[in-house]
Structures are given as structure tokens and as C-alpha cells.
Amino acid sequence: GAVVSQHPSRVICKSGTSVKIECRSLDFQATTMFWYRQFPKQSLMLMATSNEGSKATYEQGVEKDKFLINHASLTLSTLTVTSAHPEDSSFYICSARDPPRGHRTDTQYFGPGTRLTVL
Amino acid sequence: DAKTTQPPSMDCAEGRAANLPCNHSTISGNEYVYWYRQIHSQGPQYIIHGLKNNETNEMASLIITEDRKSSTLILPHATLRDTAVYYCIVSPRGAAGNKLTFGGGTRVLVKP
Numbered sequence: 767g768a769v770v771s772q773h774p775s776r777v778i779c780k781s782g783t784s785v786k787i788e789c790r791s792l793d794f795q796a797t798t799m800f801w802y803r804q805f806p807k808q809s810l811m812l813m814a815t816s817n818e819g820s821k822a823t824y825e826q827g828v829e830k831d832k833f834l835i836n837h838a839s840l841t842l843s844t845l846t847v848t849s850a851h852p853e854d855s856s857f858y859i860c861s862a863r864d865p866p867r868g869h870r871t872d873t874q875y876f877g878p879g880t881r882l883t884v885l
Numbered sequence: 886d887a888k889t890t891q892p893p894s895m896d897c898a899e900g901r902a903a904n905l906p907c908n909h910s911t912i913s914g915n916e917y918v919y920w921y922r923q924i925h926s927q928g929p930q931y932i933i934h935g936l937k938n939n940e941t942n943e944m945a946s947l948i949i950t951e952d953r954k955s956s957t958l959i960l961p962h963a964t965l966r967d968t969a970v971y972y973c974i975v976s977p978r979g980a981a982g983n984k985l986t987f988g989g990g991t992r993v994l995v996k997p
Contacts, residue, residue, distance in 0.1 A: 878927055
């Protein structure tokens with residue numbers, strides 16, 4: 767399957783600082799990327815949908831001013847957690863939509879995740 | 886999007902086939918059945934998806950009932966590395982509809 771990378775894989779920061787997480791599609795162009803968050807022992811929760819060249823669409827309850835998403839190219843989306851607090855500590859996972867090709871329908875591939883710890 | 890129901894957990898023996906059921910009784914005509922798995926502390930891994938025909942790839946087989954209200958993911962020869970949480974998700978195809986809503990999944994433990 768297609769490859770999606772995330773950087774960094776792990777980050778520890780102090781409360782009040784901002785953290786940027788990068789998501790890259792390595793072998794395909796992704797017009798749509800998604801950002802998820804997963805707390806311990808819970809399932810993935812979609813935070814926002816990121817479309818290249820336009821504003822992200824946020825899920826209900828997700829603060830767009832706190833979680834800034836930029837999708838400036840077809841292979842890169844970034845999530846910036848602004849003024850991070852301990853309750854933002856979580857596993858952040860991105861995915862990228864590999865569009866249909868021929869008879870193959872579109873499929874979503876996930877990055878390895880970023881573990882954020884806010885002290 | 887239609888909801889799915891999966892057993893919370895199941896054990897299976899190494900080397901044997903693992904059959905993972907999923908109910909999606911409210912699935913609509915344009916919704917595909919996707920299966921992903923998540924090994925501890927990693928991002929979900931795509932396994933397979935289908936609309937109404939049975940599908941097979943190098944990882945697994947997907948059997949969808951004729952009425953499309955349920956499906957079964959088959960891991961033909963389970964290994965210890967197949968221990969993971971398996972998610973069954975239904976979602977429409979296409980750019981706008983490809984949001985994936987994750988439920989609780991099935992926690993599969995492959996035992997020696």
C-alpha cells in the first residue's frame with residue numbers, strides 16, 4: 767500500500783508552547799488528508815479534514831484556533847497544536863486519501879502517529 | 886455513515902484461520918466496507934475493502950453477505966504479529982465521503 771510518514775514520532779513540550787506535526791504522503795499525491803486523535807485505550811477520533819489549497823473542515827468540538835491545519839501541497843499537511851496544555855497530550859495520527867486509479871477505488875492510508883506529551 | 890458492530894475481543898490460535906465478524910445492518914448502497922488494524926502504538930494499517938463482491942489480497946479475505954448487512958474478515962493463517970485491534974468501517978466512496986468513523990473494534994490476541 768501507499769506510504770504516509772509523520773514527523774516527529776514523539777515530542778515532549780512544556781505547557782504553553784506550540785508544537786507542529788508534519789504528515790507526508792511519500793508515493794502519491796493526496797488532495798485530502800485527515801487528522802485524528804487517540805487517547806489511551808480509546809478509539810481514533812477524527813479532528814479535521816484537510817483539503818489542499820483550502821481551509822480545513824473541523825469536527826464538532828474541535829477548536830480550529832487551537833489546532834491549526836495547513837495543507838499547502840499535495841504531499842504535505844501540518845497540524846500545529848497552539849498553546850499546548852497537558853490535556854492535549856495524546857496520540858495524533860494523520861491519514862491521506864489515495865485517489866481512485868482505474869478500477870481501484872480510493873483508499874485512506876495512515877501515518878505511524880505522533881505521541882505528544884505536554885508537561 | 887452506517888454503524889458497525891464487532892465483538893470486543895477474540896482469541897485465536899497461531900497458524901489457524903481467524904474469522905472476524907462485523908455487522909453493518911444499516912449499510913446503504915454506496916457504502917464500502919473497509920477493514921483496518923492497529924497494532925499497539927502504531928497508526929492503523931489498511932487491510933482490505935469491498936462493496937458487494939468477496940475480495941482477497943495478500944493479507945486477508947473479505948466475505949460480504951449477499952444482503953450486505955454483515956461481513957467477515959478472514960486471516961488465513963494467523964501469526965503472533967497479527968495481534969492487534971481490528972476495525973470494520975463502512976464509508977461512502979469519493980472525496981467528500983471518505984471520512985472513516987472508528988468504533989471500538991475487535992481486540993484480537995493470537996496465542997501460540
